[in-house]
Amino acid sequence: MKTLIIGPSWVGDMMMSQSLYRTLKQLEPSNEIDVLAPAWCSALLNRMPEVNQAITMPLGHGEFALTKRREIGKSLRNNHYDQAIVLPNSFKSALIPFFAKIPKRTGWKGEMRYGILNDLRKLDKQAFPLMVERYIALAYPKDQIHSASDLPHPLLWPKLNVKQDEITQVLSTFSITQEEPLIGFCPGAEFGPAKRWPDYHYATLADMLVKQHAKIIIFGSANDKNVGEQIMAKMTYANKCINLAGQTQLEQAVSLIAACKAIVTNDSGLMHVAAALNKPLVALYGPSSPDFTPPLSDKAEIIRLMTGYHRVRRGDTEQGYHQSLIDIKPDSVFETLMNLIMRCQKSNE
Incomplete structure (x- = not known):
């Protein structure tokens, strides 16, 4: 049996696809x-023991390039795949397997994928509330899984192997x-500061942790350097x-x-990486909701002071922070983190 997966293009989505x-x-x-x-996905795929090989997608995100997609598809024919599973919902993402x-x-x-996909599933979003459930359901025959309750539990959460x-x-x-114990901060987030815990709160928390003899490492992309x-x-x-x-x-x-003792993070791709590394983590949510893509780990604690999903691109303050994240105080995060670390230590004894 040989399977080709057309993978997603975001860090968090790629991590959740490992469950499939x-x-x-x-x-x-x-x-x-x-x-x-x-190409950047190889950093994650190479640490997933289930993956035989990562094949680099040479086209940029959103690039249609019909001729190039035809060439890529033809180049894969000699691999003799039995099945392709297409995770993105776009029409163009289904062309290469075709x-x-x-x-x-x-x-x-x-996106009108009739014929292009010949094992087409109609998604009931209420029946599969989590993205990871929607991915896993595609592993089963079309008529076997009708809702998340039909999936075998516990679900196989992402799990990266780092030597x-x-x-x-x-x-x-x-x-x-x-x-000194290393505590990682992931203070970035897509779509700007409305999904970020304020930098001044991170600074206060960092000083509190340093007083407990920790060292802080800040992770993120070049866009997060200023943060x-x-x-x-x-x-x-x-x-x-x-x-x-x-x-x-x-x-x-x-x-x-993987070297850190624990992680404090916004709703971000690195949050899902930390969860897959089984790190104790505190995830801070504002207008985005953890109901669809939560950190998949029993060592994760979510702090959120609002309910529902809110499509917010800019927050309430001049800096762009959202009030619901401003209201999450460093003392609360510190206490949650310390209790989480203690609980994880006891469970490992």
């Missing part, structure tokens, strides 16, 4: 799973020691904080998160 791969391997251990995805002449092409209905020598090497690269600088500028003990936002490749960030 784990389920496919459980159903058929000999299944060879290849994932076609952007041109590859893969016999069974599975995916949820979206100790990878951790040791990246710690050495950035001259970081583990003499990291603002946090450090507001700290009293900035010498105990390292801003690596924009300084690491994704594979390095994964290994460094």
Whole structure:
């Protein structure tokens, strides 16, 4: 059995897709799973033991490029896949398996994909409230799973494998020691500051943790570098904080998160990475809702002071922060984090 997955293009979605791969391997251990995805995804896919190989998608996100998609599909014909599972809902994402002449092409209905996908599923969003459930359902025959309650439980959550020598090497690269417990901060978020816990709250929390003999590492993309600088500028003990936002490749960030004792994070892709690394984490939510894409971990604690989903691009303050996130106080996060770490330590004893 050989399966081609057309993977998603966001860090969080890619992490949640591992639940599908784990389920496919459980159903058929000999299944060879290849994932076609952007090049950066290899940093995650190479740490998923269920994945046979990551195939680089040479087209940019949103690029149609019909001729190029036909060429890619033709190049995959010799791989003799039995099935393709298309995770994005777009028409163009289903074209490569069609041109590859893969016999069974599975995916949820979206953007007029009749014929392009010949195992087309109609999604009942109420029946599958979580994105991870929608991914996992595609591992089963069309008429077998009608709702999330039909899925075997417990669900197979994402689980990344990081080797100790990878951790040791990246710690050495950035001259970081583990003499003090490392606490990771992921203060970035897509779509701007409305989904971010304020930098001044992160700074206050960082100082509280330093007083407990911790060292802080700030993770994120180049877009988050300034946020990291603002946090450090507001700290009293900035010498105990390292801003690596924009300084690491994704594979390095994964290994460094694996070295951390715990993570404090906004609703972000790195939140899902930390969950898949089984790190104790506190996730801070504002207008975005954890009801669809929560951190998939029993070591995660979610703090949110509002209900429902709110499509907010800008917050209530001049800095763009949302009031519901401003109202989450550092004392509360500190207490939640300390209790979580203690609980995880007891469960490991």
